[in-house]
Amino acid sequence: MSIYMPLAERMRPKKIEDFYGQEHLVKKGAVLHSLIKKDQIPSMILWGPPGTGKTTLARIIANETAAHFVQISAINAGVKDVRKAIDDAKSYARLGTKTILFIDEVHRFNKAQQDAFLPSVEDGTITLIGATTENPSFEVNSALLSRTRVFVLESLSLESLKKIVTHVLRRSEEIFGYKKVVIDDPVLEYLGALSNGDARIMLNALEVAVQLAQMDKKKDVILKKHIEQAIQKANILYDKNGEEHYNLISALHKSMRGGDADAAIYYLARMLEGGEDPLYIARRVVRFASEDIGMANSFALPQAVAAYDACRFIGMPECGVNLAQAIVYMAKSKKSIAIYSGYTTALQDVRDKGNLPVPLHLRNAPTKLMKELNYGKNYKYTPLASEEENAEQEFLPDELRGKKYI
Numbered sequence: 001m002s003i004y005m006p007l008a009e010r011m012r013p014k015k016i017e018d019f020y021g022q023e024h025l026v027k028k029g030a031v032l033h034s035l036i037k038k039d040q041i042p043s044m045i046l047w048g049p050p051g052t053g054k055t056t057l058a059r060i061i062a063n064e065t066a067a068h069f070v071q072i073s074a075i076n077a078g079v080k081d082v083r084k085a086i087d088d089a090k091s092y093a094r095l096g097t098k099t100i101l102f103i104d105e106v107h108r109f110n111k112a113q114q115d116a117f118l119p120s121v122e123d124g125t126i127t128l129i130g131a132t133t134e135n136p137s138f139e140v141n142s143a144l145l146s147r148t149r150v151f152v153l154e155s156l157s158l159e160s161l162k163k164i165v166t167h168v169l170r171r172s173e174e175i176f177g178y179k180k181v182v183i184d185d186p187v188l189e190y191l192g193a194l195s196n197g198d199a200r201i202m203l204n205a206l207e208v209a210v211q212l213a214q215m216d217k218k219k220d221v222i223l224k225k226h227i228e229q230a231i232q233k234a235n236i237l238y239d240k241n242g243e244e245h246y247n248l249i250s251a252l253h254k255s256m257r258g259g260d261a262d263a264a265i266y267y268l269a270r271m272l273e274g275g276e277d278p279l280y281i282a283r284r285v286v287r288f289a290s291e292d293i294g295m296a297n298s299f300a301l302p303q304a305v306a307a308y309d310a311c312r313f314i315g316m317p318e319c320g321v322n323l324a325q326a327i328v329y330m331a332k333s334k335k336s337i338a339i340y341s342g343y344t345t346a347l348q349d350v351r352d353k354g355n356l357p358v359p360l361h362l363r364n365a366p367t368k369l370m371k372e373l374n375y376g377k378n379y380k381y382t383p384l385a386s387e388e389e390n391a392e393q394e395f396l397p398d399e400l401r402g403k404k405y406i
Contacts, residue, residue, distance in 0.1 A: 006203075006204055006207070007168070007175070007203045007204060007206065007207040008199065008200040008203040008204055010175070011164075011167075011168055011175075011203060012055075012056050012059065013056060013060065014059070014060065014063050015060065015063070015064070016033060016036055016060050016064060018167075019053065019056065019057070019060060020156070020160045020163045020164050020167070020199075021052065021053060021154075021156040021157065021160035021164075021199070022052070022053055022057070022153050022154065024154075025057075025151055025153070026057075031151075032057075032151060036060070036061055036064050036065065037064075039065050041061055041065055041067075041100070041127050042127070042148070042149050043121050043126075043127050043128040043129070043147060043148045043149070044128070044129055044130070044148050044149045044150070044151055045106065045129075045130045045131075045132060045136050045140060045145070045148050045149070045150045045151070046058065046129065046130070046131045046132070046151050046153060047131075047132050047133075047134075047135070047136055047150055047151070047152050047153065048133070048152060048153025048154060048155075049133060049153070049154075049155050049197060049198065049244075050133060050198050050200065050201075051156070051195075051197070051198030051199045051200035051201055051202075052153040052154065052155060052156055052197065052198070052199070053153060053156075053199065054104075054131035054153060055071075055102070055104060055131060057153075058071075058100065058102040058129045058131065059102075061100060061129065062100045062102075065098065065100075066097070067097065067098040067099060067100045067127070068088075068089070068092045068097050068098065068099040068100070069099075069100050069102065070085045070088065070089070070099060070100070070101050070102065071102045071104065072085065072101070072102070072103055072104070073103075073104045073105055074103055074104065074105045074106055074107070074108035074109045074113070075104075075105050075108055077103075078113065079112070079113055079116045082101075082103075082113065082116045082117050083116065085099075085101050085126070086101075086117065086120045086125060086126060089101065089120070089125050089126045090125060093125060098127060099125070099126050099127070100126070100127045100128075100129055101117070101126040101127070101128050101129070102129045102130075102131070103128065103129070103130045103131070104131045105131065105132065105133075106130030106131060106132050106140065107132040107133075107134045107136070107139035107140060111141055114140065114141045114143075114144050115141065115143070115144075118143060118144060118147070121144070121147050121148075122147060128148065130148070136150055154197075155196065155197025155198070156197045156198070156199055157197070158189060158192045158193065160199075161191075161192040161195060161197070161199065161202055162188055162189070162192060164199055164202070164203070165183065165188055165191070165192075165202070165203075165206060168203070168206065169181050169182075169183065176210050180220055181210060181213075181220055181221075181222065182220055182221045182222065183221075183222040186224075187222060187223065187224050187227060190224055190227055191205060191206065191209075191227045191231075194227065194231050195231075201231075205227065205230040205231045206222075206230070208229075208230035209222050209226040209227050209229075209230040210222065210226075212226040212229055212230060213226050244274075245276075248267050248270055248271050248274075249271070249281075249284060251263070251267045252264055252267040252268060252271065252281070252284070252327070253284065253288060255267060255331065256285075256288055256292070256327060256330045256331045257288075257292050257335065258331075259331055259332065259335075260331060261327075261328045261331035261332055264327045264328065264330075264331045265324050265327060265328060268281065268320075268323060268324060268327050269320075272316065272317075272320050272323070278311040278315070278316055278319050278320070278323060279308065279311050279312065281323055282304070282307050282308035282311045282323060282326075283308065285304045285307060285308070285323070285326050285327060285330060286301070286304040286305060286308055288304070288330055289301040289303065289304040289330065290339055290340070291337065291339075291340040292330075292335050292336075292337060292340070293330065293333050293334070293335055293336065294336045294337065294338055294339035294340065295336060295338060295339060296333070296334040296335055296336035297333045297334055300329070300330060300333050303325075303326055303329050303330075304326055304330070306322075306326070307322050307323055307325065307326035310322035310323075311323065338406055339406070341405075342405035342406040343405075345405050346405050349400065349403070353399060353400075356397035356398075356399050356400065357397060357398075358397065359394060359395070359396075359397065359398070360373075360374050360375060360376075360377060361376060361377055361378045361379040361393075362376075362379065362395060363375040363376055364376065379393075380393050
């Protein structure tokens with residue numbers, strides 16, 4: 001194996017026992033572990049964040065089941081590549097060898113491209129393993145999804161990341177050419193935290209950190225400064241058009257609704273640091289002010305609109321504190337969904353019942369004909385009417401008489 005190959009690639013395990021993380025899938029007795037050991041591999045979608053082991057798992061499955069392994073990326077491959085892989089799989093099948101077709105970033109294939117390998121999945125010519133960082137419910141054809149099992153991979157825990165580094169350092173002489181490379185636990189935890197559950201980021205940063213340490217007098221000791229220089233900046237996982245975008249805005253909204261200002265301001269910081277448009281967040285806060293607070297606090301909406309204006313006037317990064325003020329205000333405010341529920345119910349009545357006629361006494365009568373048709377007749381001018389008259393006057397269409405929305 002080339003020494004110029006990235007460390008993350010060189011350290012990719014080949015056996016399920018050497019795989020760290022995803023214990024819910026690969027520990028002894030877990031579903032994927034059992035399927036591998038029984039050689040009963042179904043076509044599947046591996047869904048999870050970057051650097052969580054999707055490609056590694058696919059290769060381990062092929063290795064443990066002695067299958068022919070073909071890997072293509074949906075970023076630069078097309079139907080022609082898929083058809084060639086299928087033709088090759090038929091040749092291997094005649095020799096008694098199964099083929100695992102691994103498609104990285106499978107969500108990048110359009111419907112026609114995904115349809116191209118459906119027949120071969122159905123007849124068993126290939127066992128498909130698709131890898132995606134996006135929710136397959138939205139990004140994978142329903143026809144393909146129904147023929148595969150979805151396994152969800154989670155961001156690697158700090159403990160799993162530490163185990164991976166420890167495993168690497170045990171082989172430091174083989175990998176780095178040093179008898180011993182030392183990294184203290186606080187520095188190791190710092191590296192793990194900056195890696196955001198992504199083993200690839202961590203291992204590539206570790207490789208650079210070892211090179212930086214080599215330039216210092218204590219060339220076998222990795223310090224915090226080496227990690228900082230290697231990573232430069234914490235890798236914030238955030239895709240403005242993907243799953244994490246919706247996860248974080250949902251968490252922000254629900255934290256405000258639940259009155260947890262600390263959680264709300266944390267998710268705000270996550271989104272802004274990840275490059276989210278502050279005006280998008282501000283618009284969501286304006287909506288929240290009416291949807292979740294409403295008349296419980298009539299100052300919430302002006303506060304939200306002011307935050308939106310502040311974002312337009314001064315932009316990032318300065319407007320972050322304006323958004324933080326608005327979000328904390330929303331979280332700490334009393335809540336009421338009466339306005340939201342009332343409007344939603346009224347909207348449903350409009351859609352269900354159509355254009356119900358406005359009561360005649362509420363209609364405007366600017367012409368003589370309209371007056372002759374009783375438009376505006378018997379209308380009681382509210383400021384001058386008695387309480388009894390106001391109580392008797394009906395404002396809703398007859399079919400909705402007495403209906404309460406608020």
